[in-house]
Amino acid sequence: MTQEAAPSYELAADEGVRLVERLRHGKLGLVLLPAVTLAVAVGVWQWVSKSGLVNEIILPAPTDIASELVDLVQQSSFWHATWVTAQEAVIGFVAGVLTAWVLGTLIAMFRIFSLAFYPLIIAFQISPRIALAPVFLTWFGFGMSSKIVMAATICFFPVLVNVVLGLEGASADSRALMRSFGASKWETYRKLLLPTSLPATFASLKVAIALAMIGAVVAEFVGASEGLGVLIRQLSFQLEIAASFAVLIVLSLLGLVFYGATSLLEAKVVYWRGRT
Amino acid sequence: MTGRSLARERRSEAVEVLRARLRESDRVAVVFWPVVLVLLILGTWQWLSKSGIVDEVLLPAPTDVVDSLRRLGNTYFFWDAAWVTTQEALIGFVLGVFVGWALGTLIGMSRIAYRAFYPIIVATQLVPHTAFAPIFITWFGFGIASKYTLAAAICFFPVLINVVHGLETVNRDARALMRSLGASRWEEYRKLLFPASLPAIFAALKIAITFALVGAVVAEFVGADEGMAVLIKTFNFQLLVAEGFAVILALSVLGLVLYGVTVLLEARIVFWRQH
Numbered sequence: 001m002t003q004e005a006a007p008s009y010e011l012a013a014d015e016g017v018r019l020v021e022r023l024r025h026g027k028l029g030l031v032l033l034p035a036v037t038l039a040v041a042v043g044v045w046q047w048v049s050k051s052g053l054v055n056e057i058i059l060p061a062p063t064d065i066a067s068e069l070v071d072l073v074q075q076s077s078f079w080h081a082t083w084v085t086a087q088e089a090v091i092g093f094v095a096g097v098l099t100a101w102v103l104g105t106l107i108a109m110f111r112i113f114s115l116a117f118y119p120l121i122i123a124f125q126i127s128p129r130i131a132l133a134p135v136f137l138t139w140f141g142f143g144m145s146s147k148i149v150m151a152a153t154i155c156f157f158p159v160l161v162n163v164v165l166g167l168e169g170a171s172a173d174s175r176a177l178m179r180s181f182g183a184s185k186w187e188t189y190r191k192l193l194l195p196t197s198l199p200a201t202f203a204s205l206k207v208a209i210a211l212a213m214i215g216a217v218v219a220e221f222v223g224a225s226e227g228l229g230v231l232i233r234q235l236s237f238q239l240e241i242a243a244s245f246a247v248l249i250v251l252s253l254l255g256l257v258f259y260g261a262t263s264l265l266e267a268k269v270v271y272w273r274g275r276t
Numbered sequence: 277m278t279g280r281s282l283a284r285e286r287r288s289e290a291v292e293v294l295r296a297r298l299r300e301s302d303r304v305a306v307v308f309w310p311v312v313l314v315l316l317i318l319g320t321w322q323w324l325s326k327s328g329i330v331d332e333v334l335l336p337a338p339t340d341v342v343d344s345l346r347r348l349g350n351t352y353f354f355w356d357a358a359w360v361t362t363q364e365a366l367i368g369f370v371l372g373v374f375v376g377w378a379l380g381t382l383i384g385m386s387r388i389a390y391r392a393f394y395p396i397i398v399a400t401q402l403v404p405h406t407a408f409a410p411i412f413i414t415w416f417g418f419g420i421a422s423k424y425t426l427a428a429a430i431c432f433f434p435v436l437i438n439v440v441h442g443l444e445t446v447n448r449d450a451r452a453l454m455r456s457l458g459a460s461r462w463e464e465y466r467k468l469l470f471p472a473s474l475p476a477i478f479a480a481l482k483i484a485i486t487f488a489l490v491g492a493v494v495a496e497f498v499g500a501d502e503g504m505a506v507l508i509k510t511f512n513f514q515l516l517v518a519e520g521f522a523v524i525l526a527l528s529v530l531g532l533v534l535y536g537v538t539v540l541l542e543a544r545i546v547f548w549r550q551h
Contacts, residue, residue, distance in 0.1 A: 011401070011433070011434065011437050012398045012399070012401030012402055012433070012437075013402070015398045015437065016395075016398050016399065016402075019394070019395050019398065033388070033391040033392045034391065034392060034393075034394075034395040034396050036392070037392045037393060037396060038396055041396075058414075058415060112309060115297075115305055115306060115308075115309040115310070116309035116310050116312065116313040117310075117313065118293070118294055118297075118310070119294060119310045120310060120313065120314070122294065126486070126528070126531060126532055126535060127524075127528040127531065128486075128489060128490060128493055128524075128527055128528060128531050130490055130493055130494060131493050131504075131505060131508055131524050131527050132524065133497065134497075134508050134509045134511075134512035134513070134520060135508075135512055135517065135520055135521070135524070137512065138334070138512045138513070138515065138517060138520075139334060165293075168293070210404070213404060214404055214406050214407075217404065217406065217407050218406055218494050218497065221409060221410070221494070221497055221498045222497050222509060223513075228407075229407065232407055232410050232411075233410040233498060235410075236410035236411050236413065236414045237410065237414065237499075239414065241411060241414060244410065244411055244414075245411070248403060248407055248408070248411075251403075251404060251407055252402055252403040252404065255402065255403075255404055256402060
């Protein structure tokens with residue numbers, strides 16, 4: 001409810017970077033062993049499916065999924081669905097992040113906002129926001145807008161929390177220094193607080209983009225006319241599991257591209273951020 | 277930033293700030309302003325709905341939501357739905373935690389398992405799990421099995437990663453001491469590694485329980501005969517938005533209760549953990 005499935009995503013990405021770094025330090029076993037395990041796993045999967053041990057309709061073989069994927073990318077309807085979901089996620093992400101950033105700044109800069117909003121934020125974080133999907137559908141219809149609102153709602157909170165904690169994270173010494181130089185509140189914000197808060201803010205954007213995707217897909221599950229979520233659902237219910245897996249692969253790739261783009265942006269903007 | 281890749285909650289940092297405030301600054305303001313804000317929001321909402329600026333069907337007044345909740349509380353189907361969703365989340369949680377803990381222990385204890393499985397498991401986490409819901413429903417049907425499977429699939433990874441890190445970060449000197457005393461691998465695990473990794477595991481449990489509920493809810497949205505998410509969906513599609521909100525409210529309470537129980541357990545079992 002708090003962070004939906006995104007921390008897994010973030011954790012996995014962090015852990016992936018660590019593993020790749022170890023790999024760079026010349027530990028070949030790190031490639032070889034996983035490659036062997038993976039090959040064995042795929043081989044067993046292929047065999048289980050093709051030998052009829054598990055019905056091929058229920059568990060399609062990896063080769064079938066691959067050929068479905070090849071078919072899929074040749075259809076324009078598939079690219080249209082991808083485009084719809086991508087738009088929903090990105091617009092939702094931008095809307096959610098901007099709102100969170102403005103509100104977070106108000107909360108961190110003005111004590112009265114801070115006092116009033118803090119407990120509410122915590123309460124909302126624990127509530128299952130994903131359950132609002134049907135409400136948004138009733139309010140905003142079966143088109144893209146209900147998905148955008150869901151995506152924005154889900155990715156709003158992690159950003160808000162990080163903006164607030166980031167802005168409040170400036171050390172008391174540097175604040176005192178700014179004051180002793182006679183800096184105004186605005187100058188303190190622009191020259192000290194904002195730069196200090198950017199690493200935390202950008203870290204939360206990576207969580208937010210993954211959440212926005214999940215929000216869009218779940219809202220599509222509840223009710224939509226087009227999109228990758230609709231496609232997965234239709235294909236699964238028509239027992240086209242292989243095609244359904246193929247769409248899942250595309251969805252994962254889309255998520256990776258978004259995540260990568262956000263990480264690049266982070267590296268460019270907060271270039272001074274120390275690597276762990 | 278050594279603990280960065282541990283599954284910690286950002287929420288807890290916010291809670292700490294709030295706690296510190298309650299201790300130091302004037303408590304009246306800390307309680308007063310949130311109450312004012314809540315009243316302001318509820319008041320505006322009530323007014324918007326009752327004055328007809330927004331259609332009352334689409335945005336029912338808070339008082340109507342409370343009424344609906346009271347009415348729902350007297351029906352059997354509401355409690356049935358609540359029970360179904362609770363079961364799905366809890367079974368999924370137990371399954372996910374067990375799998376995450378078992379795999380995490382295997383990977384944390386054995387170099388070969390770490391190298392062979394860990395990169396692959398990490399890679400599988402880059403798939404948005406919730407998108408698996410329709411496939412799980414095709415596999416396991418419209419009953420609760422597909423719901424707890426999705427819940428388990430979503431909540432096992434934070435546990436796994438915290439177990440792996442928890443085992444990795446155990447003090448090297450302590451391990452050397454155990455070995456120099458001639459402890460077997462099993463003794464080393466039972467007397468040192470397991471207790472030392474418990475705080476990390478419990479931190480993950482709090483995340484896992486919230487994930488489990490999300491998994492149950494999403495799977496119910498995709499296809500189910502009963503459960504709270506089914507109710508939310510049905511009510512909204514019948515334009516009974518007030519009833520829909522009432523169930524969402526109840527679901528939030530359920531989430532809070534499950535979370536609270538996990539926190540209590542943590543305080544009991546890993547009592548030595550610093551705050």
